[in-house]
Amino acid sequence: MRILLVNPPRFNSIPVIREERCEVTERYSVLPPYSLLQIAAMARAEGHEVELIDANGFNIGYPELEKEISDKNYDVMIFRFTPTTFDHDMRTAVISKSLKSNALVVGICLTLHSLAKEVLESAPALDIYIGRDYETIIPQLIKNTSCLERVEGIAYRSSRGITVNGAVKKLADYDSLPIPAYDLLPSFKPYFINTPTGTRFSIVYTSKGCPFRCIYCTVAGTRLKMRSAESVAGEVRILREKYDIRVISFFDETFTLSRERTLRLCRLIKPLGVKWYCNTRANLVDRELLETMYGAGCRGISFGVESGSQRILDAVSKGVSVGEQAEAIRLAKAVGIKVFCSFIFGLPGETRESIDETIGFVKRSLPTSAQFNVAVPYPGTELYKLAREKGCIENEDWRALYQDSSVMSVGELSPGDLDNARRQAYRALYFNPRWILQNILHVARHTDDFTLAARYVVKIINNYFFHRMVHAH
Numbered sequence: 001m002r003i004l005l006v007n008p009p010r011f012n013s014i015p016v017i018r019e020e021r022c023e024v025t026e027r028y029s030v031l032p033p034y035s036l037l038q039i040a041a042m043a044r045a046e047g048h049e050v051e052l053i054d055a056n057g058f059n060i061g062y063p064e065l066e067k068e069i070s071d072k073n074y075d076v077m078i079f080r081f082t083p084t085t086f087d088h089d090m091r092t093a094v095i096s097k098s099l100k101s102n103a104l105v106v107g108i109c110l111t112l113h114s115l116a117k118e119v120l121e122s123a124p125a126l127d128i129y130i131g132r133d134y135e136t137i138i139p140q141l142i143k144n145t146s147c148l149e150r151v152e153g154i155a156y157r158s159s160r161g162i163t164v165n166g167a168v169k170k171l172a173d174y175d176s177l178p179i180p181a182y183d184l185l186p187s188f189k190p191y192f193i194n195t196p197t198g199t200r201f202s203i204v205y206t207s208k209g210c211p212f213r214c215i216y217c218t219v220a221g222t223r224l225k226m227r228s229a230e231s232v233a234g235e236v237r238i239l240r241e242k243y244d245i246r247v248i249s250f251f252d253e254t255f256t257l258s259r260e261r262t263l264r265l266c267r268l269i270k271p272l273g274v275k276w277y278c279n280t281r282a283n284l285v286d287r288e289l290l291e292t293m294y295g296a297g298c299r300g301i302s303f304g305v306e307s308g309s310q311r312i313l314d315a316v317s318k319g320v321s322v323g324e325q326a327e328a329i330r331l332a333k334a335v336g337i338k339v340f341c342s343f344i345f346g347l348p349g350e351t352r353e354s355i356d357e358t359i360g361f362v363k364r365s366l367p368t369s370a371q372f373n374v375a376v377p378y379p380g381t382e383l384y385k386l387a388r389e390k391g392c393i394e395n396e397d398w399r400a401l402y403q404d405s406s407v408m409s410v411g412e413l414s415p416g417d418l419d420n421a422r423r424q425a426y427r428a429l430y431f432n433p434r435w436i437l438q439n440i441l442h443v444a445r446h447t448d449d450f451t452l453a454a455r456y457v458v459k460i461i462n463n464y465f466f467h468r469m470v471h472a473h
């Protein structure tokens with residue numbers, strides 16, 4: 001079978017991240033299409049022919065993409081899409097249907113997993129929709145394209161209408177997946193995260209799923225699939241030695257869930273000399289772990305702090321205290337790791353006072369950088385159910401689910417108030433003399449961060465003054 005994988009074009013020239021829980025427009029990052037590369041490797045392992053077009057990465061627009069697709073011969077096209085870029089991304093499906101009407105068109109989007117039927121109803125050119133667990137579904141799908149009723153975890157269109165099959169069995173062994181087919185990328189030149197630094201970069205997943213139950217999160221309570229340290233180190237070695245990758249962002253939801261595995265991975269990747277970044281929770285780090293991570297190349301950690309109000313953290317089942325978050329930020333900075341924190345305004349119970357508490361927390365803890373989002377009622381989350389029950393969602397269209405523009409009121413706070421809180425928080429950080437001094441001192445101590453810091457300043461100026469924190473974090 002011949003399979004064509006497509007990462008659709010940028011959205012109004014703005015890069016799009018189409019990766020599992022992170023399906024957003026983001027003007028300051030261009031990521032390699034990791035999950036498509038993983039699918040490519042799985043398909044090749046079964047003997048299929050695979051081609052890939054990363055239109056987002058290489059800034060290929062629709063006219064050029066259409067021409068490229070018309071030159072290809074394939075039986076199945078697989079692409080990823082996001083809620084807010086839904087109609088834009090679906091042009092990929094429309095082009096395929098008009099040029100190769102017999103080829104199956106398969107779309108993947110995690111965020112809309114609870115709305116499988118609605119997705120197909122809204123996208124006539126889409127034959128098959130996959131929400132969660134593409135790693136398990138794709139191999140089954142490729143084997144059963146003529147008997148889709150056998151493929152668990154998909155929704156599909158047939159002469160009988162739309163059918164949503166039962167849930168798929170979870171992946172038993174994450175290590176069993178092949179290394180993504182990085183060779184399909186013409187180069188790594190377009191890719192960067194946060195700001196281009198000219199250093200070769202990739203993302204890597206070492207685990208997926210998260211057992212925590214934060215009510216706003218699209219992966220809350222999903223089964224954890226974790227690769228062994230050896231498997232991850234093997235992939236990092238290939239990236240370093242074959243593709244000269246110098247910076248990796250481990251894209252897991254919660255990288256340090258297993259302290260033991262993290263320590264082992266640190267031992268294995270330290271000799272490779274790669275700088276790396278990860279996301280985790282504040283209550284899953286300690287000084288010894290952070291020191292070991294720094295020694296193994298970790299240069300940045302992203303904590304989802306969400307709020308500086310304990311009342312809000314409890315209301316969203318964050319399972320961590322304000323004090324633990326402050327301590328984790330302090331410790332990470334103390335060992336030399338840059339700290340990126342994300343905050344959410346508009347979670348249940350948010351008031352003017354709790355917004356002030358959050359901004360106060362930011363001023364006290366001074367993360368190296370931060371992103372301030374508004375709460376988004378993603379379908380399928382507890383937050384969505386709560387907000388619907390209370391009638392707080394002002395726009396239910398998934399195309400409006402941006403993290404930079406609220407669709408939801410909370411108590412006496414309107415969506416506009418929450419958008420303002422976001423801007424106020426950015427001002428409180430970006431114009432804080434202590435924060436500026438702290439980051440200057442960091443660069444003085446870690447001079448290899450000079451180029452990154454200089455480019456970051458440009459990013460901040462652009463973000464605040466020109467882009468107004470829209471399509472950006």
Ligand code: SF4
Nearest residue numbers: 210212214217220253
């Ligand atoms: S810890 Fe992070 S990934 Fe896990 S449920 Fe909470 S927000 Fe989601």
